[in-house]
Amino acid sequence: MPEMTEMDPLYRPQGVEERWQRTWEEEGLYDAEPDPARESWVYCFPPPNVTGNLHMGHALQLSLGDALARLRRMQGLNVLVQAGYDHAGISTQNAVEKHLASEGTSRRELGREAFEKRVWEWLHEYGGTIVHQFRRMGASMDYRRIRFTMDDDYVRAVMRFFVHLYERGWIYRDNRIINWCPHHETSLSDLELEDEETDDTLSTIRYPLADGDGWIAIATVCSATIPADVAVAVHPDDERYRHLVGKEAIVPFVERRVPIIADERVEPDFGTGALKITPAHDPMDFAIGRDHGLPEPSTIAPDGRMSDLVPELAGLSQAEAEQRILDWCRERDLLEKREHYRHAVPTCERCHTRIEPMISLQWWCSMAELKLPAIRALRERAVAFHPESQHRFAVSSLEDAPDWNISRQIWWGHQLPVWYCPDGHVTVAESEPAACGECGSAELTRETDVLDTWFSSALWPFATLGWPDDTESLRAFYPGDLQTTAREIIRLWENRMIFSGLELLGEIPFRDVIIHSTVLAPDGRRMSKSLGTGIDPLDVIDEHGTDATRYGLTKISSAQDVRFSYNAIEEGRRLANKLWNASRLLLQTGPTEAELRPRELEERWILARIEATRAEVERLLAEFDFAHVADALYHLIFDDFCDWYLEAIKPRLYAGDGDAQATALAALERVLKLLHPVMPHVTEEIWSHLPDRASRLIVAPWPEPDDRFDADAGALVRVQEAAERFRRSGVATKLEGDEKRIFDAVVRPDRAGGGNGDVGAERERLRGEIARAETMLANERFVAKAPPEVVAAEREKLERYRRELDAIE
């Protein structure tokens, strides 16, 4: 390692950071071993999609969570940062299908088994990039414990979970309306949709009344589903239609008689105020249909084309069918008008194909009982979301959680552990059964559906530790402590981990969940690929360094939505550089020891300031207020440590005062410890240059509370006030002893000697302050009603200003 004094005055993070990332891992300093003698602390990082890249949200939450992990490690806890990646069903299947398309083949051509093999090959080739990205961000994860949700052990846990829920009677099969993606030919949960503004046409169509007495007009954007209409609905209070409720209308084209019903879910102000009810192709219609006991015919097939409900339309595209139906209406003067209509329609978040609501036989998990212990745990704050507003959201979204559609009709994922015999009996088992549980038939076929990706994610905090086996790791590291995630993941994942942890292990999986800020682009828009506003955290790291990036993201993490700021990153880079150069100053004369021998006022003062900052950092982190931690450290280092303390001791340093240097190095050591959680690399690098390093900084003990250095704060404050006055107006204050020595060192001897500045202007300023304070104290109501300490403070100010005025007169 090169000598400090030979080193570049510009701190260059690039080589340094990668070297420490390697060293920490190679020396096993991230490794977590079960140890009953030590208290454990576990940060479970959300497993990113195996196909994806880490984005700014990952970088932000990792900066926060890893800082806490590093703090806890220094505080002597047995820290495990658990990492891994998720198989991400549809997402991965998509990526591989694209890959296959470029080779001129397809999933269907290969068949299921060959396709799965190709996915695995693809993963072996590209799957390692996520872990590399963790390392570049300085994540202090136990890299030996990387888990994948498709690992054999993990699959076993998923199967156990399914069987457990099935045996509890909470898993059932039902025909329900679901979101169908015609491209992927699978159902999607509501949470996998993305609304997209779309240009549409709103057709107003007349449905003749069955009694021949006119018609009722209906506005619709999906005329193709008309053949599946089973009713016309109006709002019960709608005067225009009240007399029609109970009568019948005739569905155009198919000329079927359907009832006219009243339902409060109909919006009277939209369109004509009358709604066609098509239970098979619209979620609200489905709900209304079930409540009114209506049939559920389907006219659209899973491929998005017309079904054979109406033979003459079978196989047509929806557009073609719509054309036929509208033509039919037009010929009979039933098409009242067609108008342009722009509205948001749900699309598949992966391929942006318009969703077809469809009735389909799916597997469901009942939430009614499963969620109850989780709701209780949240209400009792056994699990707490931060900030508080997100806690309320978590509770209410759990309370409102509908039954969970857990089956997907894709190929990549955990296939349901369900087998059917030729008679249709269902056998559920963790591994393939020899015979049907009911009839004993050996002719079993396995359910082709796979589980929702989040079904396996729900087990992450304990399946990664070996559950369902009773492993040492599970006993040592469950329950964990910290989770970090984005807002929109609360319902998808956080809540599900909580209820599955409680159900399967009887304990909450973690105590605190940090819902990190959403990082917007610098212009305030959402970061997204399609908008071209995305910023890759690795690019930022390459350019500015990991520490600077971690600092910058921490610094901006104050509100719910925050703008990415290169300025904040740059501030972090300057902080690293400042500390680096402060260290060069202290190390350039070849130090032999770092030991506290505080003799002078400024030494007792800086040690007191460092101690106060230690307490502040701990307090802020306990409140998950990371932005202020960055702020406090910045000012400690720039203002207190460098601008005041180092300037004050410079004359003694240059005079070869060994005590001054040893004490300064000991003070630096403490500063490095405080900053390490946020900026691990530069602090470790400087630490390695300090004399007599017994251990790495990453595992050095965090400073204990220490009140030995309670400096004569008043004396230093007097110096700082004198300096401020001198800098402002050139008016020198008479100081003696230590106070004069520090003043001279910091404010510069050449200028301090003068002292014939604008005394008049300073006198005016002080007189203004005195007048203001006197006015306030003369206000009887202020003196009577303000808190006594406020009045007292005002009196003190008045006296101080008078003293200062005396000092310069």
Place this chain on the structure above:
RNA sequence: GGGCGGUUAGCUCAGUUGGGAGAGCACCAGCUCGACAAGCUGGGGGUCACUGGUUCGAGCCCAGUACCGCCCACCA
């Protein structure tokens, strides 16, 4: 439509039980002697979105309005 966050200096933001409007960057000026590819010092610059209320006193508390944004939602 619902939930939530925001509006303070040219920019990005802080402002902790209500009591002197701040930081970083940018800009201007000076200094630069042995840490700092820079640093230090000083300066200019703000109707704290708006309206009303509570209070001796409001950036902060209350009510309302406007605008920006994020998330969620079954107006066909």
